[in-house]
Amino acid sequence: MTGANRAAAAWLATPALWPVPVTLLIGPAGAGKSHLARWFAASHAGTVIESAETIDPERLFHAWNAATPAQPLLLTSRHSPRDWGHGLPDLASRLAATPQIRLGEPDDELLGLVIGKLFAERGIRVQDDLIHWLVLRIERSLAAAQAVVARLDAEALARRRAITIPLAREVVDGQGELGF
Template structure:
């Protein structure tokens, strides 16, 4: 009797965001230490800067779990009760997305002032430093540019290996033992590329009897990163 062929079904991606899931290496240790020392932030505020995929949201969740903070995207600020929000620790993500949005910028300015007045810590995240945000409200711009920043640079080898392993684990993928070492030798070192490679590996491994092999990794790199 011939058994019907089982169709591969992609499983949902569920990012693990606990402290135990965040790998600390030489490249991100300073930023992690600054977040861990949130009680000592100048004026009680900090901006976490890093490229897409650097782990800003992950670190924000670790920090929020430590101090009981609320996490919100900046674009949602006009729809929330700012005085109520400012009564506890707050993380506002992707601040540059509200550049030119007057109601959102005014809401952030109000939140900033209330949080500082009530001695509540305020964490903000962005891909670039405040001087590049192009905020239209001068008072908000000056306060953001006067805020201490913690920067997550592109990963070193140890961190990139951990990021690849985590991205694949989030996708329920189990690569062959030589896949990640091969990728480290040949791929460009960036968080964005790691995300692209992990997604392509996940898709490419579906329906392959041998699963996620070095041969597949080579094919994927040639497709998503021809310069590798």
């Protein structure tokens, strides 16, 4: 855990203290919602519904009602429930009573870990100094991290070069319009 998600993890670690047996975890794509949800499900006898805004409102309503302190419910979403447009007043009132935990964009530590993970998922070994260099120069978002790793991978393959700071400098300095 890093500072960016430590408060959310602390909340999810203690569902017995929640005012209702349901919590909604809200954050942008790639912010760590799924990671925290898997950790929550493994740590507690709880239920997880990811991308709750896309679930049938009746199903969501029944899942909310079925949650208990012994089997809490964690919902994840990119958006606040007021933006879901589900149209069920009873569900709306339950969601209004549901604690909402928000994940923001990553801090430097989390962004570095994500960049390292993205390279590893592609089978690419890079030096820690490259990751640090990227963290200091790209936009503070997971989308930017994904874009820069993909672009560096493509450029390294096309040029038949290793991914190094000089290559990253060329790509990052020449690709400002991509948000990194």
